[in-house]
Amino acid sequence: MPQIQVNEDDLKKKLTPEQYHILREKGTEAPFTSQLLNAHDGMFACAVCGQQLFASDAKFESGTGWPSFDKALPGAVEMRRDADHGMERTEVVCSNCGSHLGHVFEDGPPPTGLRYCMNSASLTFTPVPNPRPSGSLAVEVGGVPLHRRERRWGGMLDA
Numbered sequence: 001m002p003q004i005q006v007n008e009d010d011l012k013k014k015l016t017p018e019q020y021h022i023l024r025e026k027g028t029e030a031p032f033t034s035q036l037l038n039a040h041d042g043m044f045a046c047a048v049c050g051q052q053l054f055a056s057d058a059k060f061e062s063g064t065g066w067p068s069f070d071k072a073l074p075g076a077v078e079m080r081r082d083a084d085h086g087m088e089r090t091e092v093v094c095s096n097c098g099s100h101l102g103h104v105f106e107d108g109p110p111p112t113g114l115r116y117c118m119n120s121a122s123l124t125f126t127p128v129p130n131p132r133p134s135g136s137l138a139v140e141v142g143g144v145p146l147h148r149r150e151r152r153w154g155g156m157l158d159a
């Protein structure tokens, strides 16, 4: 069950009509219209309540025209059975406010095998201030190589 009560009138003022339709009336945006298809290195959050939902590490190119992720942050989303439009699908909603985000399908990449197919209108994107250093490049300042920082990115958001 959603944790917070949403004031629908306030929300209509805050969101665009399309956003409101998608988030609160289970709408779907047209494919390949997303501003977030090329968004990398950051955090995707619920456009209604701001709860963080997906890290860019989980984003992959699905070719569908909608932002796609292979996993959500732990506890960030809830699944609901959706039999609308003559299809049996699994709806994905924000666990905090219950807003519609998209659907999840079981044809994603390993290891999860899941494809969270999201409406970009349901998400806000915040880039990380310091994107990950690119792979094997050593950082140099004034010609002096600094110690390469060992950073572990993989798995840090696993439950």
Ligand SMILES: [Zn+2]
Residues within 6 Å of the ligand: 046, 047, 048, 049, 050, 051, 094, 095, 096, 097, 098, 099
């Ligand atoms: Zn929310």
